[in-house]
Amino acid sequence: MINKIEHLGIAVHNIEEANQMYEKLLGVASYKQELVEEQGVLTSFFKVGKSKIELLASTEDDSPISKFIAKRGEGIHHIAFEVEDIKKELKRLQSEGFQLIDKVPKKGADNKLIAFVHPKSTNGTLIELCQEISGNIAKST
Numbered sequence: 001m002i003n004k005i006e007h008l009g010i011a012v013h014n015i016e017e018a019n020q021m022y023e024k025l026l027g028v029a030s031y032k033q034e035l036v037e038e039q040g041v042l043t044s045f046f047k048v049g050k051s052k053i054e055l056l057a058s059t060e061d062d063s064p065i066s067k068f069i070a071k072r073g074e075g076i077h078h079i080a081f082e083v084e085d086i087k088k089e090l091k092r093l094q095s096e097g098f099q100l101i102d103k104v105p106k107k108g109a110d111n112k113l114i115a116f117v118h119p120k121s122t123n124g125t126l127i128e129l130c131q132e133i134s135g136n137i138a139k140s141t
Contacts, residue, residue, distance in 0.1 A: 005079060007054045008052075008076060009079075010056065010076055011069050011077040012055050018044070022046055023046075031046065041064075043057075081129055098118075113133055
């Protein structure tokens with residue numbers, strides 16, 4: 001079951017410049033930057049009340065973020081939803097006819113297991129499912 005919007009992912013060309021702009025806009029500094037080598041992305045997170053914003057900058061020319069920016073430009077890349085059991089939620093969504101990009105969760109930024117749902121099956125919006133990694137989850141995947 002989907003619990004809440006976990007964060008909004010925003011693709012940017014330059015993480016340092018974007019960090020400065022979002023710090024001014026939001027009045028808070030980024031609380032965390034993290035390199036996710038498997039996805040070729042550098043992330044930066046901001047907390048805004050109970051919500052989060054994730055900036056995503058490509059570290060490789062052929063990464064998904066690089067391809068997204070080349071095709072659509074900078075801007076909202078995905079909406080992430082927090083789930084309690086990501087494997088169960090992936091099975092449920094697939095049974096409901098959604099097209100999955102990731103049938104198996106993978107480690108993402110901010111101590112999360114993640115998986116994506118294809119925008120072709122969600123009216124053009126890339127959906128990310130996120131589950132907090134705990135000791136039991138990390139050992140089982």
